[in-house]
Amino acid sequence: MTSNASPSRRAVLGLAAAAVPAALLAGGAPASAATAVGGERLGLGGVQVRRLGGAPKLPRAEAQAWLVADYDSGEVLAAYRAHRRLPPASTLKMLFADTVLPKFSGSEKYRVTAADLASVPEGSSLVGVEAGTTYTVDELWRGVFLRSGNDAVHVLSSMNGGLAATVREMGAKAKDLQALDTHVVSPDGYDHPGQTSSAYDLSLFARHGLRSEQFRGYCGMRVAEFPGRRGKSFQIQNTDRLLGVYQGMIGVKNGYTTHAGNTFTGAATRDGRTLLVTVMHPAVGYDAVYKDTQALLDWGFRAATKVTPIGTLVEPLSETASHAAAAAPANGAQAARSDGSGADSSAWPLLGAGGGLAAVLAAGAVAVRNRRPRRVRKH
Numbered sequence: 001m002t003s004n005a006s007p008s009r010r011a012v013l014g015l016a017a018a019a020v021p022a023a024l025l026a027g028g029a030p031a032s033a034a035t036a037v038g039g040e041r042l043g044l045g046g047v048q049v050r051r052l053g054g055a056p057k058l059p060r061a062e063a064q065a066w067l068v069a070d071y072d073s074g075e076v077l078a079a080y081r082a083h084r085r086l087p088p089a090s091t092l093k094m095l096f097a098d099t100v101l102p103k104f105s106g107s108e109k110y111r112v113t114a115a116d117l118a119s120v121p122e123g124s125s126l127v128g129v130e131a132g133t134t135y136t137v138d139e140l141w142r143g144v145f146l147r148s149g150n151d152a153v154h155v156l157s158s159m160n161g162g163l164a165a166t167v168r169e170m171g172a173k174a175k176d177l178q179a180l181d182t183h184v185v186s187p188d189g190y191d192h193p194g195q196t197s198s199a200y201d202l203s204l205f206a207r208h209g210l211r212s213e214q215f216r217g218y219c220g221m222r223v224a225e226f227p228g229r230r231g232k233s234f235q236i237q238n239t240d241r242l243l244g245v246y247q248g249m250i251g252v253k254n255g256y257t258t259h260a261g262n263t264f265t266g267a268a269t270r271d272g273r274t275l276l277v278t279v280m281h282p283a284v285g286y287d288a289v290y291k292d293t294q295a296l297l298d299w300g301f302r303a304a305t306k307v308t309p310i311g312t313l314v315e316p317l318s319e320t321a322s323h324a325a326a327a328a329p330a331n332g333a334q335a336a337r338s339d340g341s342g343a344d345s346s347a348w349p350l351l352g353a354g355g356g357l358a359a360v361l362a363a364g365a366v367a368v369r370n371r372r373p374r375r376v377r378k379h
Helices: 007-017 022-026 089-103 137-147 150-159 163-176 199-210 213-219 288-303 317-339 348-361
Strands: 047-049 063-070 075-080 109-111 134-136 223-227 233-237 249-257 261-270 273-282
Touching: 063 199, 063 288, 075 199, 075 288, 089 137, 089 150, 089 163, 089 199, 089 213, 089 249, 089 261, 109 137, 134 137, 137 150, 137 213, 137 223, 137 233, 150 163, 163 317, 199 213, 199 249, 199 261, 199 273, 213 249, 261 288, 273 288
Parallel strands: none
Antiparallel strands: 047 075, 063 075, 063 273, 109 134, 223 233, 249 261, 261 273
């Protein structure tokens, strides 16, 4: 089910877009590579890789930005314009899941209303949610992950307090994950002015999500049943074209809009090693995003021990702070034993860095004028 954007919906999204920093609208790399999250080389233009002797050459990728990283260590093996800000399309649903998935039990039921679906953008990809039908949360998440259903996203957003509240929470989650290239305007990834992310940020979302058993289960699900009319169900299939085809593929999320083109973050495991690859906006062709991903995964598995990392996927600020807080009592006790003072300041640089980050995030914003979205088909 689709509908035209209502005035109330435009108002909601307009408020979210009004805080877009000017740098986000430029769609380019960060102003200074020295401040790039994860390492200076990730903020540079051009292909970034440090090959050792015997390392295979990188394949030629047609994308505007890409990144290859080790899932477990977070080491970035190679990248191209990793922090370039681009429209994310439905790969932004990974951040939506990171934010909302932990909040509801899969067995919880919800009866959908027409108001829940009134905000779904015209031309959206849909799983087939209908007003008047009761769904479990588990069924709605199947619709999000397998069919990229914007209707399911909007229903879950309604359960979460509405679109505006969900957008705010996603923005806060992005900041905690240190995904500073990401600005959320709508939870479904649909084309809206100022909605951006980057290959680096999408990799952060995927890595964080895959640590959740629920997230991993949904993104790796190839086929599922979805409720239909009169108590019947129908089969839905995952739109990830590498799942079940590429050796070791475990997910994660694809996307497409008219403005964004094709985007994809994929994860695969071979011989005990899991790699993450994000590819954004290949020049032409729907298959190009998958061909680039497959080629970069192949390279990563061959080259993983033959390259020096150029950066890292950082940990969430909340986890860094909690680890520092947990270590503080032990460190303090040790200091007390050594000098009797009990003072320990080892955790404070991390907290100070978080404060500096907040100051950077608070830097200037410009208002953007929302407009009626073009008709697109998004998945």
